[in-house]
Amino acid sequence: MNAEHYVSPDTSAKRLRLLGLIRKEFLQIRRDLSSIAIAFLLPIVLLIIFGYGVSLDAKHVHVGLVAENPGPETADFFSGLQRSEYFQPVYFSGQRAAQKALDQRRISAIVRLRSDFSRQLLNGHSAPIDVIVDGVDANTARLVSGYLQGVWAGWLQRRLDERAGGSAQAVLMQQRIWFNPAVRSRDYLVPGLIAVIMTLTGALLTAMVVAREWDRGTLEALLATPVSVGEVLTGKLVPYYLLGMGGMALAIGMAIFLFEVPLRGSLWVLFVTGSLFLLAALGMGLLISIIAQNQFVAGQMAIITTYLPAFILSGFIFDIDSMPVAVQTFTYLIAARYFVAILQTVFLAGDVWEVIVPNALALALMALVFLALAARRMPRRLG
Amino acid sequence: MLGLLKKEFLALLRDKKSRFVLIGPPLIQLLVFGYAATFDLNRVPIAIYNEDSGSASRELIARFTGAKAFREVGRITRQSGIAEFINPKKALLVLHIGREFSRDLSKRKPASIQLIVDGRNSNTALIALNYAQTILAGFNRTWTEQQRLAIPPARLEIRAWFNPNLNSQWFIVPGIVGLLTLVVTMLVTALSVAREREQGTFDQLLVTPFTPLEILIGKALPGVLIGLVESSFIVLMAVYWFHVPFVGDVAALYLGIVLFVVATAGVGLMISSLATTQQQGLLGAFLFIVPSIILSGFATPIANMPETVQTLTLLIPLRYFLVIVRGVMLESIPLSLLSDQYWPMAVIGFATLGLAAWMFRRRLY
Numbered sequence: 099m100n101a102e103h104y105v106s107p108d109t110s111a112k113r114l115r116l117l118g119l120i121r122k123e124f125l126q127i128r129r130d131l132s133s134i135a136i137a138f139l140l141p142i143v144l145l146i147i148f149g150y151g152v153s154l155d156a157k158h159v160h161v162g163l164v165a166e167n168p169g170p171e172t173a174d175f176f177s178g179l180q181r182s183e184y185f186q187p188v189y190f191s192g193q194r195a196a197q198k199a200l201d202q203r204r205i206s207a208i209v210r211l212r213s214d215f216s217r218q219l220l221n222g223h224s225a226p227i228d229v230i231v232d233g234v235d236a237n238t239a240r241l242v243s244g245y246l247q248g249v250w251a252g253w254l255q256r257r258l259d260e261r262a263g264g265s266a267q268a269v270l271m272q273q274r275i276w277f278n279p280a281v282r283s284r285d286y287l288v289p290g291l292i293a294v295i296m297t298l299t300g301a302l303l304t305a306m307v308v309a310r311e312w313d314r315g316t317l318e319a320l321l322a323t324p325v326s327v328g329e330v331l332t333g334k335l336v337p338y339y340l341l342g343m344g345g346m347a348l349a350i351g352m353a354i355f356l357f358e359v360p361l362r363g364s365l366w367v368l369f370v371t372g373s374l375f376l377l378a379a380l381g382m383g384l385l386i387s388i389i390a391q392n393q394f395v396a397g398q399m400a401i402i403t404t405y406l407p408a409f410i411l412s413g414f415i416f417d418i419d420s421m422p423v424a425v426q427t428f429t430y431l432i433a434a435r436y437f438v439a440i441l442q443t444v445f446l447a448g449d450v451w452e453v454i455v456p457n458a459l460a461l462a463l464m465a466l467v468f469l470a471l472a473a474r475r476m477p478r479r480l481g
Numbered sequence: 482m483l484g485l486l487k488k489e490f491l492a493l494l495r496d497k498k499s500r501f502v503l504i505g506p507p508l509i510q511l512l513v514f515g516y517a518a519t520f521d522l523n524r525v526p527i528a529i530y531n532e533d534s535g536s537a538s539r540e541l542i543a544r545f546t547g548a549k550a551f552r553e554v555g556r557i558t559r560q561s562g563i564a565e566f567i568n569p570k571k572a573l574l575v576l577h578i579g580r581e582f583s584r585d586l587s588k589r590k591p592a593s594i595q596l597i598v599d600g601r602n603s604n605t606a607l608i609a610l611n612y613a614q615t616i617l618a619g620f621n622r623t624w625t626e627q628q629r630l631a632i633p634p635a636r637l638e639i640r641a642w643f644n645p646n647l648n649s650q651w652f653i654v655p656g657i658v659g660l661l662t663l664v665v666t667m668l669v670t671a672l673s674v675a676r677e678r679e680q681g682t683f684d685q686l687l688v689t690p691f692t693p694l695e696i697l698i699g700k701a702l703p704g705v706l707i708g709l710v711e712s713s714f715i716v717l718m719a720v721y722w723f724h725v726p727f728v729g730d731v732a733a734l735y736l737g738i739v740l741f742v743v744a745t746a747g748v749g750l751m752i753s754s755l756a757t758t759q760q761q762g763l764l765g766a767f768l769f770i771v772p773s774i775i776l777s778g779f780a781t782p783i784a785n786m787p788e789t790v791q792t793l794t795l796l797i798p799l800r801y802f803l804v805i806v807r808g809v810m811l812e813s814i815p816l817s818l819l820s821d822q823y824w825p826m827a828v829i830g831f832a833t834l835g836l837a838a839w840m841f842r843r844r845l846y
Contacts, residue, residue: 233641
């Protein structure tokens, strides 16, 4: 039965037991260094790859330019594309050659000025400019169309300025991008990444620990001792919590000092919410470990339930509001979702309590549920 | 040999939970991710701050609130209201129309509107601005026609090839074929040798008359077969459930799937044979899967990455497979044009499987 139900004459014995369990876990961590690698190497490698590798800012898009009847007017239009940092122009003599290049993915768009472009322009007709974008990557296609529209509008305005003046557009749009005016995508990706990486670290650290004891038969030995379930779980949790927080501190340090993401909120908010998130992630790992009952299945479950959901459903890269409502309900089950919102806000906007408090409460609730479930499902004796 | 294969399949599928993990979650994830992973904006919360009283501003606002991409969440009456909507994430963007809007328009002076966007996710912010720009361009065009203003001397006619409506599901769902196939194949292979090594049964296997090549085949084949079955199923779902077009050659796709699954199984077995415990195998699997997906071009174009990172992507089988699966499904790229995608996967497969077999023998001594 559970040792906690007895009034222990000596509370120090309890403390000693717990300390012993924690020490045992630390010894095991030292023996197989992969735990330390999970806590520290994984964040470093992933942050560097993500931080330097991922960029959503399309720059130097290769665009094919076709002027069927080259002249000063076509050169004038193309000069706008030439100057834009978004484009890398490639000239083609005819539409067919350009289309072949598009098929072979050497260019992402074609801008074609027909042979009567200059004539129509001078006659006051609205000359069509044919644009073909490669639509396979719809997001990039949309960005490229937007950039082209900008070049076109700039060209119209230049022409007007050269003559009478006035405005080419009836209404102009001014844009203010708050919190990230330079639109550095790294500034929002890196904080979000911390949540994704810590999901992995948290679950990986604990997913194997109980399952390992099943595999090796040491759980039987442990159950035969007077330790309680609470003590076993605490003994498992404390060492990995410390490791995980170390990894998180490293990741936040890298975000601030290596990637130079501004931290506008306070560090202690990150620490408190980070702790809650880590407890939820560790709790999920423990639960996986207990349900799986062997390392092989635990490993499989950890792979399938952590990375992809945290990557796709957390709002880290794909906007949650735009998902269908049924899919949005799924995202509430993903702890990373709450932490991503907190991280992006604390880093870029500051301590906005309307965002931090509800998300932190959700994290606390998730941690509680996972740990309670783990405690309930933890076998008290071998059945 | 058949006995060996049977044993490997049994080891994999005997456990009810293991069976479930290989079938249940990938299916659920396909359905959820297929809808979730999109850069198209839908019903994004927008707040309106209109200081103008003219009809032109009302017409412009109607264009914004009527668009599928936006959903109005509130009206703002003073400057400080903007922060009250943006900061707590109640609105992603605020459309601000100043007092002079209608007056400027009627005087044929350029009127301006202001869009304030939450840049905490700067990609979403840019996409939202792009949508807004399109809506505004439509407004301008109608206004110019109605007021008989001078028409612009040239106009853009943009067409998107291969995906005329720019539906990003067509791009993402074929990508998910690659993602889930990668994950499932890794699940089957990355822990298999490590498990036997930890349990000590691998040494027993090595002293049987099986050659390392036979053991390798025995270990690789379940992963390859399960990967093939799951990817076929996901392709069918992509076509029949998500209605992604399939215009290309099935043979070209299958050559790609086979090579991709073999290369992935090779990487998985290599990780597995390098690991001495299952925990190390798991760590190795993650160290491979996570960068694979990020750097494969699944969500962010490889062309946007720095040169050195682009070189790194050459080691990732998923990178080649995504070109094949998207090319075949959406563009009907012929087999001959895809050879540059096939051979690197074959090389990766051979190299990793060879290394795994070599590791099998070394570890015993």
